[in-house]
Amino acid sequence: MRELTTISQLHLHAGQSVWIGCWLNGKRSSGKIQFLQLRDGTGYIQGVVVKSEVVEASWEAAKTLTQESSLYVRGIVREEPRSPSGYELTVEEIEIIQVTQDYPITPKEHGVDYLMDRRHLWLRAPKQRAILVIRAEIIRAIQAFFDERGFTLVDPPILTPSSCEGTTNLFHTKYFDEDAYLTQSGQLYMEAAAMALGKVYSFGPTFRAEKSKTRRHLIEFWMIEPEMAFVDHEENLRVQEQFIAYVVQRVLSNCRLELETIGRDVSKLEAIQAPFPRITYDEAIRLLQEQGQEIQWGEDFGAPHETAIAATYDRPVFITHYPASFKAFYMKPDPTRPEVVLCADMIAPEGYGEIIGGSQRIDDPELLAERFSEHELSVEAYQWYLDLRQYGTVPHSGFGLGLERTVAWICGLDHVRETIAFPRMLYRLYP
Ligand code: 4AD
Ligand code: MG
Secondary structure, X not given: OOOOOOHHHHHHHOOOEEEEEEEEEEEEEOOOEEEEEEEOOOOEEEEEEEHHHOOXXXXXXXXXXXXXXXXXXXXXXXEOOOOOOOEEEXXXXXXXXXXXXXXXXXXXXXXXXXXXXXXXXXXXXXXXXXXXXXXXXXXXXXXXXXXXXXXXXXXXXXXXXXXXXXXXXXXXXXXXXXXXXXXXXXXXXXXXXXXXXXXXXXXXXXXOOOOOOOOOOOOEEEEEEXXXXXXXXXXXXXXXXXXXXXXXXXXXXHOHHHHHHOOOOHHHHHOOOOOOOEEEHHHHHHHHHHOOOOOOOOOOOOHHHHHHHHOOOOOOEEEEOOEHHXXXXXXXXXXXXXXXXXXXXXXXXXXXXXXXXXEEEOOOHHHHHHHHHHOOOOOOOOHHHXXXXXXXXXXXXXXXXXXXXXXXXXXXXXXXXXXXXXXXXXXXXXX
16 A cells, blocks of 8 residues: 555645545536545545646546545645645545445435434534544543543443343343343442542443433433542532533643534633532422422423523533432432432533433441332342442442533534434434
8 A cells, every 4th residue: 555644644744745545525626627625534625636737547537536436646735824724735646446426415405314324424524523523532531531630440341130220221131041231320330449449430331221212312322430439429529520621621622623613602612610500409499480380399300491400501500419209229318308319410501401410329338228128129139239338338429421412512412313423312223
């Protein structure tokens, strides 16, 4: 193979002749000049083919190129202040790999179902590429945040014998002669890891067989789950707000071009600075009732409630101290008011809903045993988890961030389906 340069590296080769491997995005022609819009995954560049300056074969090759044709181009890198990248390629030679026929995604508007059926090709669109680049930067920022603060990355299992977040939405599978489930959350395992390593985090896929067809729900999504020994509810919230502010600032610093490609209003992101506002569940209920919404103390919030609460803030808001009655069995009750728990959901601004769920965990063995019988959980199946409260129990807290909802919010997207390369949704397993 010949030595190739990437479009993102062209600035290092100004004035030089280089080869790139690329696809044709689009083409314009004005008689003696053809303008090729080229992309190679790392960026975009215009290739200028002047009839009088190339051999006949290259001129003719350029003429046959169609959208998404693949090719090698040799050209001289020229500074071009009018181009978004600052450069242009004066084409010297073209070698076609394939002339594509009838590429199904044309510059005209297509419906979402049409595009989702062709997700494997839709990924090539500039907006889709930009989202995946931002997603990758968000993941790097997440890992950097925890790595720099002394957390150890631990991978919980994906096949599990029991549930973490309740049994209604588990994916069942056989594990030889036993029953197994795809993990809904690695939390319980991360609690064990925190007792071994102090501060830990996991990053991996989680699965929920939720019959929800909303713009916030995926069947398979990626979660970041930190768990911290000797950390209480208050400190848990401080870590979360610093974490989210850090991730947003990293994207603002490193993904300017991509944010511009997707048309994100960056002033909204610039406002994301810690500390974040906090309101209790009680206050949130009062706020909603004052707005005339039909909701009573003891009921969980739906998406419209969350949106209404978040609407008064320019940054994420914590809703804390939910009733124990509808929250997970492992959440620690508030010692001054045991009917509510030391938990918080972080609600993103602009209507993106809950991006984090977290809590201080029950550390008292007797209380945990009580919760087990109330929730009719099998002591046998969870003996290992109960062991953690027998052998050196300590106060500890943690949380889970949903990656796709975070990407949707940071990118300002209408729907989580565009936040992951191949989304798994209620009615979609293809491609
Ligand atoms: O609030 P959840 O269910 O919390 C847990 O699973 C805890 N065990 C986490 C922990 O404390 N370690 O889920 C956490 C986050 C939600 O806030 C949301 O962002 C995301 O995961 N999430 C989903 N994202 C996309 N599609 C779904 N179906 C999701 N369900 C939850
Ligand atoms: Mg939740």
